[in-house]
Amino acid sequence: MDIDWGYFLKTLCNALSEGSIYALIAVGYTMVYGIIKLINFAHGEVYMIGAMVSVWLFVDQQLHLAIVIPLAMLICAALGLFLDTVAYKPLRNSTRLAALITAIGMSLILQGVVQLITPNYHALPVDTTATVVGLDKVEALAEPREGAEPVAKVRPDQSRPILDNTHPAFVGVSWRIKAGEDPVTVWLPRAAVRVEQGLPAALDTSVVGDVEFATPSQPDTLEGEPAVSVFRLPLKDVLVWITAFAMMGGLHLLVQKTKIGKAMRACALDQTTASLMGVNVNRVIAFTFMVGSAMAAVAGILYSIKVGGGIFFRMGYYPGVIAFAAAVLGGIGHLKGALLGAMLLGFASSFWQGYANWGLHALVPGAGSKDLSPYSFAFCFLVMIVVIVFRPYGLLGRAGADRA
Amino acid sequence: MSRWHFAPLFVLGLSLCGCPTPTDSGGGGGTGGTGGTPSGEAYRIAVAGPLTGDSADMGASISKAAKLWEKEINAKGGIKGKKVELLIEDDKGLPNEATNVATKIASDDSVCLVVGHFNSSCTKAARSTYERSGIVEFTPGSTNVTICKESPWTFRNLYHDGTQGIFMARYAQKALGAKSVSLVYENDDYGTGLKESVAAECAEIGLKIAGEAGYQRGRLGDPKQLATTLQSQKPDVIIVCGLYSGAALLTKAIRNDLGWGDVKIFGSDGVMNAAFVGTAGETAEGAMVVTPFFFSDSGSAEAKAFREAYRAEYKADPDTWAALTYDALGMVAMGIDAVGADRKALRDWMAGVKTKDAGYTGVTGVTYFDDNGDCPGKPPMVVVVNNGEFEAADPPSVPVD
Known part of the structure; x- marks a missing residue:
């Protein structure tokens, strides 16, 4: 059977991006579980x-994006600290189920608060756009001064203007006044x-490089189709991978090489002994929440940049559940396990979407127009269940293993 | 210790079965009535729709139109001298929430009728509750084929997906010149039902289906993979059976991420919302969308009057869903005027509106019902995104019969 390698690489590239984002969320689940054995269900909301x-x-x-990223991380770290202080710290010595229910409650509360503030979808516009405020048409002037002759009435528009911000009272907008005409x-x-402000259009369309593959013989190829399948490596995906792996590497160093990391590992092993050795356990736990939340913030930013929209109050629920499944799959409490599990589920999801129907038709003759593609999430959980049946502690987990 | 290793799995199961309801906190945000009026002194009509969630932009149109209608009718002195009070409820676009809302509305004896729900899956989920309690569910937006057929208490004032599916397949072939199409659908009652209807008509007229691909509403984790799958199917036209929220992300991924410019995107009426253009931005240019109604400058006097009133109230243009909600409420007022506010009497009155002459003439045309409670006589039409706004496509329609 012929294989369309260009298509395969595209799917691979999507799988890596999806897995990277899940990984950044999954470490938050896994670190918190590693230390206080709590599944922080509000993490998807973070x-x-x-x-x-x-x-x-x-x-x-x-x-600027260079300010947005650290600022959003800080805000989410503060949110993590808030969650720990308000919801989990008072329950530190009660049963685990109490903390778990609280976590679900916090998840609902955070969703509800965001829902009240902003009930709709949001998008990250590509390129800077300018919109005329209000419905009433505004007189556009040829010169930036009061009393100048109007040139046209301008209505709300989605075109890409070049803005001139030099005048204090007026904004110069290079705009298409009529569709099809040159901008004035x-x-x-x-x-x-x-x-x-929007993302530069170049980020959306730039490629790092491309490869051409001969396409497999397709009897129903339409006329004029190129005989090659081209794979272009998009810059956006590469940026997602680099950021995610850099963050994961940094986290690994933090846990393994720093004093606070040592304290985290000590708390994961035995909180009582750690506190007897002079480790401020509550501070370590709070720090863990903050680090995990900051990582989730990065995941949120990467998602908004990658997809450019679909940002709304319920968006955290499914990625949160998948990332949690990834953490369990990799062996909850293990950073590397979280990365491995997240990648596995990213691959499961993307490849299911890309190849389930192809596989169905190859394996089951007469499957007709049955469509399996909507069930990619179900497939992710199937993968998790199968792994857990054979390795109950996850891929990298061992019974009684040290964590964090 | 070992006991707790099962906790993650247990909790995962718990969260999968029990948690899709996000919160209840938004539910109270919708009461549109002036409040304080005892139910005996006013006619109470419920309006239920997705005020929040992934179809919130449509819910916003619905509640705005409903509030405008309430204000107007009370300014005119109400119905038969009695004030009208609306009870606006949020179903978040989720079927389980819709059932909760339905129970709340149906158990309130002062409510005489429900205008809603919007999403087909919500209308369907709530339907049996309304039927049991004997209260009419009059939807201004759900198009799934079986909705009205399966309950004598459910009506709608727009076409159903049997008609829309036939129309989309024929329009793709005749007006867009498609040789092959890919079908993308949201895996809910609306998306799958419409997709089947399009697929059946494609087989009928010999239009090749290059492939199908589905996704879960609100769970479009990676639209780019969906777009990649579609690209490998090499269609001339992509038919999207779903809501604006998913369609916008998919359009963005197709045009920007894949740089795939030569495929036509043809969305069903769920895409008919300004938020589609708002999210997809420039990539929405040229996308075509089916709609039951469109405000044109040559429209009827009712349409013009409604548009003026809506603009004056909200400083924004009304959309299709606002118009259909406004019409549904107008028709209910006509019914109350004729037979009073008894739930059963209203149903019988609606079921009796069977001809164009007896029908209600509103913003979107004349509403009357066939034996199922479906609305004949409002054919679909097509609009296209041009320079950031919807305008009538060329041709706006193709014959369906």
């Missing part, structure tokens, strides 16, 4: 808030324009 906050900072506050620079009162 991821959601990370995405929300980054969109708010980037689009509405017009901050017009001047609008500053109050009449809402400028939305």
Whole structure:
């Protein structure tokens, strides 16, 4: 059977990106579980808030991405600290089930709060857009001064303007006034324009390199189709991988090489002994929550950059559950296990979406138009269940193994 | 110690079965009535739709239109001298929430009728509750084929997906010149039902289906993989049977991430919302969308009056769903005027509106019902995104019969 290698590589590349994002969320679950044996179900919401906050900072506050990322991480770290202090610390010595129910409760509360503040979908616009505020059409001027002759009425528009911000009271907008015509620079009162910062279009379309493959013989190829299948490695995905792996590497160093990391490992082994040795257990736990939440914030930012939209109050639920499944699959409490599990589920999800129908038709003759593609999430959980049946402690977990 | 190693699995199971309801906190946000009026002094009508969640933009149109209608009718002195009070409820676009909302509405004896729900899966989930309690469920948005057929208490004021599916397949072939199409659908009652209907008509007219691909609403983890799968199917037209939220992310991935410009994107009426363009931005240009109704400058006097009133109230243009909600409420007022606010009498009155002449003439045309409670006589049409706004496509329609 012929294999379309270009398509295979595209799917591989999507799988790696999806896995990278799950991995960043999964470490938060795994670290917290490693230390206090708590499944922090509000973690998916921290991821959601990370995405929300980054969109708010980037689009509405017009901050640079280099400021947005650390700021969103800080805000989410503070949220993690808040969660621990308010919800989990008072329950430290009660049964684990109490803390677990509290975690589910916190998850619902955070979703509800965000739902009240912002009930809709949000998107990260590509390229800076300017919109005329309000429905009333605004007179555009040829020159930036009061009383100048209007050139045209401008209506809300989605075109990509080049903005001139030099004048204090007016914004120069290079705009298409009529569809199909060349853009003209017009001047609008500053109050009449809402400028939305967006991702540079280049980020969306740039490629690192491309490879061509001969396509398999396809009897029904339409006329004029190229005889090659081209794989382009998108810059955006490469950035997602680099960021995710750098964050994971940094976390590994933090846990293995620093004093606080040593304290985390000590707490994971035995909290009582660690506290007798002078480790401030509560501070270590709070720190763990903060680090995990900051990682989730990065995942949220990467998701918003990668997908460019779909940011809303319920977005954290499914990635959260998948990432949790990834942490369990890899062996909960293990950082490397979380990465491994997340990658496995990212691959399961993407390859199911890409190849389930192909496999069905290859294996089951007469399957007709049955479509398996919507069940990629179900397949992820199937993978997890199969692994857990044969390795109850997860891929890298061992009974009684040291954690964190 | 060992006991607890099962805890993660247990909790995962728990969360999968029990948690898809996000919260209840938004539920109270929707009461639209003026409050304080005892139920005996006003006619109470419930409006249920997705005020929050992944179809919240449509829910916003619905509740805005409902509030505008309430304000207008009370300014005119209500119905037969009695005020009208709306009870606006949020089902979040989730079937399980819809059932909760339905129980709440149906058990309130002062409510005479429900305008809602919006998402087909919600209308369907809530349907049996309304049927049991004997209260009419009048949807201004659900198009799944079986919705009205299976309950004598359920009506709608737009076409159903049998018609929409035939229309989409024929439009793709005749107007867009498609030789092969890929079908993308949301894996819920609306998406799968419509997809089947499109697929059946494609087989009928000999339009090749290059492939199908589905996703879960609100769980489109990686739209790029979906787009990649579609690209490998090499269709001329991608038919999206789903909501604007998913369609926008998919469109963005197709145009930007894959740089795939020469495929036409043809969305069902679930995509008909300004938020589609808002999310997809420039990539939405040229996308075509089916709609039951469209505000054009040559529209009827009712349409123009509604648009003016809506603009004056909200400083924004009304959309299709606002118009259909407004019409549904208008028709309910006509019914109350004719037979009063008894739940059973209202149902019988609606079931009796069987001809165009007896029908209710509103913003979106004339509403009347066939034996199932479906609404004939409102054919689908197509709009296209041009320069960030929807405008009538060329041709706007193809014959369905």
